[in-house]
Amino acid sequence: MNFNKARTLYFHNLLMIFCFYLSSATVTAQNTAIMRDEWYQRSIKNTYTTAPIQEIFKRAEVNKKLTVGVIGGSITAGANASDFQQTAYAPLVVQWFRKKFPQTEIHFVNAGIGATNSLFGVHRVDGDLLSYKPDIVIIEFSVNDQGESRTKASYEGLIRKILKSENKPAILALGLMDMQGNSWQKYHLEVCNHYHIPYISYRDALYPEIQNGNMVWSEISSDEVHPNDRGHQIISNLVTHFLEEIFNEKTLPVPLTQNRYEQACTYPFTHIDNPDWELTSRGWSTTHKGKPLEFTVKASIITIMFEKTINSQKAANVYVTLDNGKRQKLSTFFKDGWGNYMYPEIILDSDKSESHIISFEYDDKSGKEFILHNIQIVP
Secondary structure, eight states, X not given: OOHHHHHHHHHHXXXXXXXXXXXXXXXXXXXXXXXXXXXXXXXXXXXXXXXXXXXXXXXXXXXXXXXXXXXXXXXXXXXXXXXXXXXXXXXXXHHHHHHHOTTXXXXXXXXXXXXXXXXXXXXXXXXXXXXXXXXXXXXXOTTTOOOHHHHHHHHHHHHHHHXXXXXXXXXXXXXXXXXXXXXXXXXXXXXXXXXXXXXXXXXXXXXXXXXXXXXXXXXXXXXXXXXXXXHHHHHHHHHHHHHHHHHTTOOOOOOSSOOTTTTOXXXXXXXXXXXXXXXXXXXEEESSOOSOEEEEEEEEEEXXXXXXXXXXXXXXXXXXXXXXXXXXXXXXXXXXOSSOEEEEEEEEEEEEEEEXXXXXXXXXXXXXXXXXXXXXXXX
């Protein structure tokens, strides 16, 4: 975005906010907005950490108090919403918090001022917002900022001030747009990426729909910048969907591997009527020949963990058999080792989860000990 365009947009926003305060919006309130999955997918713009937001969810549950703060320009102030408390994006987000935490006292601080940018925001954030000790802050300056280097510097200063403030709030940043799709989100994203702050882009969620003719600007705004009730609802939906995913712990990225171990667990040991084996807190153990120890396990991957020892006089040999197949010798002697330790041995690695019989048979002189600590399975 060049300087002249930015300056024109800035003064246009100034005019529009005056219009907002002089007259009420004429758009009919809409309580719902039909959303598309690809909007949610396109709206997430960067790599971020969810830990700060998860932490404020815990605060809400434990402390029974939570302060939600927003800072931005006229859109955050509620411009063009027919009923600020019911149709503007920020109060709608606060409603989500109140529904999720019905036993928690939710406070709302709106530090949105029309026709202002992050340069003004960084100077006023202490008194207008941080003095209220917010737990989470939403930042929106993507249509009002101006000047690349100044924007990045002031936006970063704002981010750092918020992160270093007394309450250590979580931050969520928004990327909005004008009717031409102009936005300063490119420069804001550089800052958010550096600090791993989630960035939700209303611009990237919707502007492709306008470019492709699937949506017209007038559906989401009655002027050149400010969302109408539907636009505000969509912004809120993008934000609360993101928060909902974190709340439900569904924000993990696509697996890097085949993700075979996500459901991994240990097979529960319970009493088995076998006089030659003993179940203790260490697992199943024996020191002599006798009846094999058998388990029926349903799994695709099976790992047995048994104890190895550096004492060759106490190290027992045991055979393990899977489904009456080939016997596999397990040596418990840890040659040249540093001490006793639990050794994992994979005895099955399959693509299918099926029922298997595992049999352990002692095959050594009496007095030597074999300890089966656990059986690890992937269903």
